[in-house]
Amino acid sequence: MVGEDGVAIITINNPPLNLLSMDVMISLKESIEEASSRDDVKAIVLTGRNGKFSAGFQLTTFGNKERIKSSRELGYMSIEVVTGIIEACRKPLVAAIEGPSFGGGLEIALACHARISTSTAQLGLTELQYGILPGFGGTQRLPRLVGLSKALEMILTSKRVNGNEAQLLGLVDVIVPSYELLSTAREWALDIQNCRRPWAVSLFRTDRLSPLSEARTICRSARDLVQKQSPNLIHLLLCIDVIEEGIVNGPLWGLWKEAEALQELRQSNTCRSLIHIFFAQRQIRKIPGITDKGLRTREINKIAIISAGVVGSMIASALILRKFHVILKEEDEVSLLNGIKLVEDNLHRWATIGKISSQMLENSITFLDGVVSYDHFKDVDLVIETTSDTLLKQQIFADLEAYCSQQCILACSTSNINVNLLGEKTKSSNRIVGLHFMSPAPGLPLLEIVYTEKTSPQVIVDLMGFSSKLGKTPVVLQSFTGIVNRMLCLYFQAALFLIDYGIDVYQIDQALTTFGMQFGPFRMIDLLGLGISAAQITQFVECFPGRSYNSILIPIMQENGCEGESNRKGFYVYDDQLQAAANKMISVYISRVRNRCDEVESRIMKFSAEEISEMVLFPVVNETYRIIGDGVSIRDSDLDVASLGMGFPAYRGGVVYWSNVLGHEYICSKLLAWSKMHSNFFEPCPYLAKQVNKTASKSQL
Numbered sequence: 001m002v003g004e005d006g007v008a009i010i011t012i013n014n015p016p017l018n019l020l021s022m023d024v025m026i027s028l029k030e031s032i033e034e035a036s037s038r039d040d041v042k043a044i045v046l047t048g049r050n051g052k053f054s055a056g057f058q059l060t061t062f063g064n065k066e067r068i069k070s071s072r073e074l075g076y077m078s079i080e081v082v083t084g085i086i087e088a089c090r091k092p093l094v095a096a097i098e099g100p101s102f103g104g105g106l107e108i109a110l111a112c113h114a115r116i117s118t119s120t121a122q123l124g125l126t127e128l129q130y131g132i133l134p135g136f137g138g139t140q141r142l143p144r145l146v147g148l149s150k151a152l153e154m155i156l157t158s159k160r161v162n163g164n165e166a167q168l169l170g171l172v173d174v175i176v177p178s179y180e181l182l183s184t185a186r187e188w189a190l191d192i193q194n195c196r197r198p199w200a201v202s203l204f205r206t207d208r209l210s211p212l213s214e215a216r217t218i219c220r221s222a223r224d225l226v227q228k229q230s231p232n233l234i235h236l237l238l239c240i241d242v243i244e245e246g247i248v249n250g251p252l253w254g255l256w257k258e259a260e261a262l263q264e265l266r267q268s269n270t271c272r273s274l275i276h277i278f279f280a281q282r283q284i285r286k287i288p289g290i291t292d293k294g295l296r297t298r299e300i301n302k303i304a305i306i307s308a309g310v311v312g313s314m315i316a317s318a319l320i321l322r323k324f325h326v327i328l329k330e331e332d333e334v335s336l337l338n339g340i341k342l343v344e345d346n347l348h349r350w351a352t353i354g355k356i357s358s359q360m361l362e363n364s365i366t367f368l369d370g371v372v373s374y375d376h377f378k379d380v381d382l383v384i385e386t387t388s389d390t391l392l393k394q395q396i397f398a399d400l401e402a403y404c405s406q407q408c409i410l411a412c413s414t415s416n417i418n419v420n421l422l423g424e425k426t427k428s429s430n431r432i433v434g435l436h437f438m439s440p441a442p443g444l445p446l447l448e449i450v451y452t453e454k455t456s457p458q459v460i461v462d463l464m465g466f467s468s469k470l471g472k473t474p475v476v477l478q479s480f481t482g483i484v485n486r487m488l489c490l491y492f493q494a495a496l497f498l499i500d501y502g503i504d505v506y507q508i509d510q511a512l513t514t515f516g517m518q519f520g521p522f523r524m525i526d527l528l529g530l531g532i533s534a535a536q537i538t539q540f541v542e543c544f545p546g547r548s549y550n551s552i553l554i555p556i557m558q559e560n561g562c563e564g565e566s567n568r569k570g571f572y573v574y575d576d577q578l579q580a581a582a583n584k585m586i587s588v589y590i591s592r593v594r595n596r597c598d599e600v601e602s603r604i605m606k607f608s609a610e611e612i613s614e615m616v617l618f619p620v621v622n623e624t625y626r627i628i629g630d631g632v633s634i635r636d637s638d639l640d641v642a643s644l645g646m647g648f649p650a651y652r653g654g655v656v657y658w659s660n661v662l663g664h665e666y667i668c669s670k671l672l673a674w675s676k677m678h679s680n681f682f683e684p685c686p687y688l689a690k691q692v693n694k695t696a697s698k699s700q701l
């Protein structure tokens with residue numbers, strides 16, 4: 001579309017997110033070629049339809065095994081279209097950015113001669129999140145626009161920034177309100193045409209690049225950090241190589257190296273797994289019969305938490321950080337003051353280790369109130385009950401009916417408890433759910449919502465909205481108990497089993513973090529707190545006695561004053577910055593376990609790191625197959641997302657995906673062998689055994 005001012009508007013049009021594909025790129029190329037050849041066009045503005053610039057390239061294109069066959073296609077889009085047609089266009093080309101501008105979408109904008117954006121636009125080179133790297137020249141242009149250090153940080157962490165932040169970085173030229181976006185972009189393009197503004201070609205800018213030796217040092221430090229923090233992710237290292245190549249040998253070499261690297265990475269297991277997780281995280285939000293009913297989410301703003309113990313205060317801390325108004329309810333003033341102190345301690349601890357700023361700490365505490373009666377519950381939207389006794393819970397839910405409005409959602413935070421039992425003394429089963437925060441500390445990304453046949457769909461939709469507001473992915477299940485804690489309990493129990501077999505605590509944690517778990521099992525127990533972890537294991541043993549391993553190590557440690565990270569004494573000891581070091585007393589506690597249990601005395605075995613990680617994780621896989629067998633999850637991929645809640649690495653695709661890659665037969669044969677040698681704790685569940693038979697009969701056919 002060409003206006004009277006001689007500016008052609010080209011719109012990326014592939015709703016709803018204006019994703020890019022080969023066809024979209026070819027059409028974009030043709031439109032730009034046509035505009036640049038027309039005499040009536042002086043300049044061009046590139047934008048996206050319906051206020052969305054472009055959310056990047058279709059991710060379904062990556063992660064499959066097909067190679068791009070002809071070498072012409074390799075780098076075709078990046079070198080011929082983005083560089084040869086867009087950046088080298090004979091007429092000024094200005095990007096008008098609104099809404100999402102990610103991956104290839106942002107890379108197209110970077111190749112334009114100027115960028116005008118709204119303040120709420122979202123921009124980022126997010127490709128590393130999917131095991132690939134920016135493939136339309138982003139590795140070369142971003143460092144030239146924002147400087148090498150900032151570009152490395154943004155690319156390596158797949159960081160997303162808004163328009164204002166992007167302007168401060170030098171990524172966009174000016175911020176305007178949405179209604180002025182196109183008019184400003186048109187003027188800007190004409191100004192470039194009339195030499196009133198610079199015709200900037202990002203690929204050949206050098207003013208923001210550091211001198212060569214400094215650039216090499218920055219790249220070296222980035223490599224060291226990646227090797228330390230994410231040793232299993234080679235695509236991060238390859239991306240640094242590509243960026244450095246462009247700085248050392250020039251951006252055109254850099255573009256070729258980028259194209260070759262993209263070709264290699266797009267077929268990797270890491271890429272396949274991460275893309276599987278991306279789509280699984282979107283699927284999990286679709287619950288047949290609930291999210292397809294067209295219900296509108298009701299806002300949850302005011303939340304009451306019953307009981308201000310470790311769990312209640314932890315949840316309260318997480319909620320006030322997200323600016324929810326929280327009422328903490330206790331039986332008496334003394335317990336209430338203790339609870340409020342626990343909340344303050346949590347916030348101070350998170351501030352000490354840099355998870356929250358001191359500003360957030362100060363602001364968030366103003367969102368907390370304490371009460372000792374139900375009088376303030378009239379306008380509460382959600383009550384989260386955190387006591388530990390089933391009968392007491394039933395009484396509390398019955399009491400709540402009298403004090404809360406009919407719309408108020410009533411939730412129980414205990415994972416291994418039958419949600420059906422909770423409403424037995426009430427007429428409110430339609431609004432009673434399980435709501436499990438895993439560790440509510442900032443960082444773990446899930447909120448588990450357990451509902452029953454009686455739960456109203458509106459309640460589930462409201463809680464899903466609440467979960468998004470909290471920044472957590474909702475895992476929604478029709479079940480009796482939660483599932484992430486079922487997985488987590490097996491993780492803990494298998495690790496405790498290995499200690500009884502003489503394996504060193506820190507060797508076990510090391511093996512699991514080398515595998516890629518966010519935390520080794522013992523570090524995780526410290527993080528959750530020994531009290532919470534012990535309670536979870538006890539509830540699990542009560543619910544599933546036939547398949548539990550009951551160690552007395554945690555109770556012995558509790559007897560000796562170990563609470564975990566919260567009092568800086570657990571499997572590790574912690575300094576002021578909460579840096580963990582081995583607890584020298586561990587061997588004493590373990591020998592006390594041996595003294596009390598004859599059974600474990602003589603078991604001293606040696607296992608490799610790989611065997612340790614398999615012995616700890618295969619019971620988790622086994623439990624996951626039990627959950628599938630129970631029929632409580634809608635899709636297997638939901639359990640992959642759920643496993644991220646216990647710190648399973650996304651780049652292995654989640655527990656079920658990983659087990660498919662390894663093969664059911666392999667896992668089952670190992671579990672069987674261990675169950676014969678050591679304990680029936682390892683016995684494969686019937687559903688897993690069935691999968692092996694299915695695979696065997698398929699291969700016979």
Ligand SMILES: C[C@H](O)CC(=O)SCCNC(=O)CCNC(=O)[C@H](O)C(C)(C)COP(=O)(O)OP(=O)(O)OC[C@H]1O[C@@H](n2cnc3c(N)ncnc32)[C@H](O)[C@@H]1OP(=O)(O)O
Binds near residue numbers: 100104282283
């Ligand atoms: C060559 C290049 O360098 C390579 C690349 O460009 S890699 C791609 C980079 N792009 C991205 O990282 C953006 C990924 N997308 C997002 O982060 C989010 O979708 C968003 C913030 C843009 C929008 O979020 P939201 O409004 O919640 O919508 P969301 O549910 O996520 O997505 C809507 C639909 O689009 C799909 N979708 C989103 N981005 C997609 C992508 N890049 N490829 C394929 N499908 C995509 C989702 O799967 C979903 O499909 P569904 O309706 O069938 O479930």
